[in-house]
Amino acid sequence: MKKILNVVIVLCAGILSARAESARQELSKGTKLYRQTNYTAAAEAFSQATQKAQTEQLDPAVALFNEADALYKAGRFGEAAERYMSALKTSDLTLQEHAFYNRGNALMSLSSDQEQQQKTDEAIKSVDEAMAMYENAMALAPKDADPKVNYELALKKKEELKQKQQEQQKQQKQDQDKKDQDKKDQPQDPQNQQDQQQDQQKQDQQQEQQKEDEKKQAQEQEQSSQQEDPQEEPKEGQPKQFEEMTPEEAKMVLDSMKQEEQAKRDQMRRVIGQPVPVEKDW
Template sequence: MTFFRIEMLFFIWTVPLLLLVIVYGMRRRRDILNRFSSGHGLGVIAPDTVGGRRWIKGALLMGAVLFGAVALAGPRYGYRWQEIRQQGVDIIIALDCSRSMTAADIQPDRLERAKREVFDLLAMLEGDRVGLVAFAGTAFLQCPLTLDYDAFNLFLGALSPDYLPVGGTDITGALETALTSFDPKSASDKAVILITDGENTGDGDPVKAAEALKKEDIKLFCIGVGGSAGVPIPEAAGGFKKDRSGQIVLSRLDETTLKKIAMVTGGTYVRSVAGDMDLDAIYTDEIRRKMEAETLASGRRQVWEDRFQWPLALALLCLVAELMLPVTRKGLVAGLLAALILSPLPPAEASDTREGIAAYEREDFEQALKHFTDAQLDAPDRPEMLYNVADAYYKTGNFEAAADHYRQALETDDAGLKQKALYNLGNTEFRRGNAREAIGHYEAALSLDPEDSRTKENLEFVKKVLEQQKQQQQSGDSQKNGDPKDQEDQEQKSQSDGARDSKSDQDPQQQEGSRDSRPEGDGEPQRPEFGDEMDPQQAQQAAGDKPPDDGPPDQTPRADRQGGQTGDPGQAERMLNRLQDQPGRALMPAGGRRTVEKDW
C-alpha cells in the first residue's frame, strides 16, 4: 500500500488531542454536578448510561477523525499496467539572442516576448519532441530534441544576449545548426521555427540554407519580432548601441528575407504582434494538422488503484452514528433529523443523462449536447460521459470537438466502448480531412472486434478513395506533360463528364435508379484531388456534403448494385454516419571568439 499525500497522516495526531479534550470535558461535567448533588441523587440526575453514551459518542468522533485523516492521505492498494504511446513530430526552435533583440519596440523587449511565446507553445505540445538552437553571430544547439519539456524550459530561461560569445545575427548559421540537430533515423516529419528580427549580419546566404532544409523535407516557419520603424538598441552598461561613425544604430524588422526563406521550404511567415497567438496558430494549423506524427515513445506504466473510498466510508459511518446516538431522549429527534438530511438523493448526473438521451432520440442534438455537458460536470473524466458529448458534437457538425472527446473516451477498460469510440473517431477524422488517421482508427477498432462488418466496409472505402485520388493526380500530371491535342480531347471528355455530373442535383432515389441502368463505372462523379490528406471541405464533399444522417443507415452493402462506385457521395454518407450506438449505455561549438563588423 502507498499513499498519494502521506503528509496528511500527521492529522492523526489530532486524535489523542481530541481524547484529552473529551476526558477533560467529562471530568469537568462531573465536578459541576457534584456541586449540586451527591450520592443517590446524582445517580438520578445523571445516570451512568448517559455517561456511557458520551464515551461512545467521543469514540465515534475520534474514529471519524482517524479514518478521515487516512482518507485524506489517499491510500492506494493494487495496481494495473497501462499502455502508453507518445506520438508527435520533431520541432527545432531557433531563437535569435542578438543584442538587437533587446530593443523595446515590443514590451518588455523582443527577446522576452519571443521566450514567452515559446513557453506558451510548450503547454500546447502533444507528445512532440522539441529542441532549441540559440544564435547571434554564431549558433549552437542549446537543447537537443527531447520530450522533457521542463528541462527545455530551463535552457530557454537561461538565454540572453550575454550568453553568446559573438554578436550579430547569423540566420544562415542558425538554419545549418538546426538541420544537423535532427535525428536522420527518425521517420517523423520535421519543422524549424525561426524567431528573429530578420536583420541578417552573417556572411552566408539564408536562402541556400533554406534550400538545404527543403531537400530534407523540413519545413521552415518564420516569426518576425519587432516593428518596421527603426528603434535604438540598448547597451548593457547604459546608453544605446552606436556604429563606428558614432551614430546610434537603429534596428528594424526585415520581413523580406524571412518571407523568402519560409516560402522556399513551403512554410509560412507571421509577424509577432502584441495579443496575437501567432506561434500557437503555426503549431495548430500548420504543424499538428498537416504533418505526420510518429510514435516517439511507448511502453507501460504502473497505475495504482485509489482506495480512499474505504476509510472515507468508515469516517462517514462513524460521524453519522455519532450524530444519531442520543444522549437523552430529546437527542433522538436530532439524530433522526441528521439521518434525514444525510439520506442519499437522486444524482443530477443520471437525470441529465436521461434527458440527453431523450433529446438525442428525437434528433434535437443541440439540446442533447447541453444535457450531456451538464451531466459531465459531475463526472468530467468518465469515458461514458465523454463518449456521449462526442456523439452530440458529431451530430451538430463540430467534428474537431467530437474528435477530441472521442480520444479522451479511449481511456477506458471497457473494450466495447473503446471499439465504438475508435470507429466513430475514424468517421470523424475522415470528415476532418485526415484520411490516413481515419484508416488507423478503423484498424484499431478491428483489432478489438475483427468481425465488425461496418468497420471493414468503412476501412475499404477510405482506402479506395485514397487510391483513386492518387490515380487521378497522376493522370492530371500526365495530361499537363502531354501534347495539346490530347489535352483538348481530355477537356472535351471532362466537359462531357461534367454534364453527367450535373445530375447530382436530382432526387437521390432517381439518381440511384439511373446508376442501376448504366454500365459499371459510367458517369462516376469527379472527386477533389486531395492526395493522401484532405482538407475538411474536401472530406465533406467526398462524404456527401451534408450533415449526419437523421436516422440509421441502410445496413445492406450497396457497392454491388451501384456498379462498384465506392467513391459515390451517397454511399460515403451512408458508410460514415453510423453513429447508431445510443449514448449513455454503460456507458541545445563553443566557437572561438571572432570580430564582426555588425555585432547587433
C-alpha cells in the first residue's frame, strides 16, 4: 500500500494575516515536532492551530489535515480518519483528494487492528468505507494510480475477511455443538440423578391426580345437570307442554280452550239472562 501522504503545509503570509500570528506559530511548531517524529506532540500543536484558525475565521483544513497525518503516524487510526473527514470541508480540491486517499489508508490500518482483535464484522465495515474513500479520490484525480491500486488491495482484503468471517461462524457453531454434547455426556452425580427422578415421579403423580380431579368434576357437573333438568316422558293422556308442541298443535289447543271458555260464557248468559215469568197484576 502506498505510504501515507505527509502533507505538512506551512501557512504563508498571504493566507494568514498578522493578526493570525498565533495560529501560524502553532502550525510551525507542529511541523517541527512532526519532522522530529514526535507525532503525539505534533498532533497537539496542529490541534491548537486548528482551534485558533477557527477563532480567527480562517480555513482550518490545512491544520486538520496535518493533525490527521500526525495521528496516523502515532498509530491512532480511528482519530486520524475523523480528522481527515473534517479536512474534506475545504474548497481546495487537491487537498480534498489527498484527504480522501489518506482517510482510506487510515481506515485500512484500522481494519487491520480490528481483525487482530477478532472484530471481523467491524473490520469489514472499515474496508467498505475505505473503498468508498478511494473511489472519491479517483474521481478527483483520475490520473493518479495510487487510489486505484489501493482500491484493488482493499477489495482483495474484503474477500479475505469475508472468508475468515465464515470460518469463524462455522467454528463457533462447532464449539457450541461440542459444548452441548459434552454436557449431555457428562455423568451426573448419583444424588442429583436420584433427585431428578423423584422430581419427575412427583410431576407424573401430580398430572395423574389432576386428570382424576378433572374427570370427577365433569361427572359431578353431569349429574347436577340431570337433576336440575329432568327429562320425563309425558304420560299417556297428559297434554303436552307448550314448549314440546309444534306451532300447529299449540294453536289447536288454544282454539279448543277458547271454545270451552266461550261455551261456559254462553251458558252463563242463558241462565242469567233468561226472563223469569211474572204474574200479571191487573
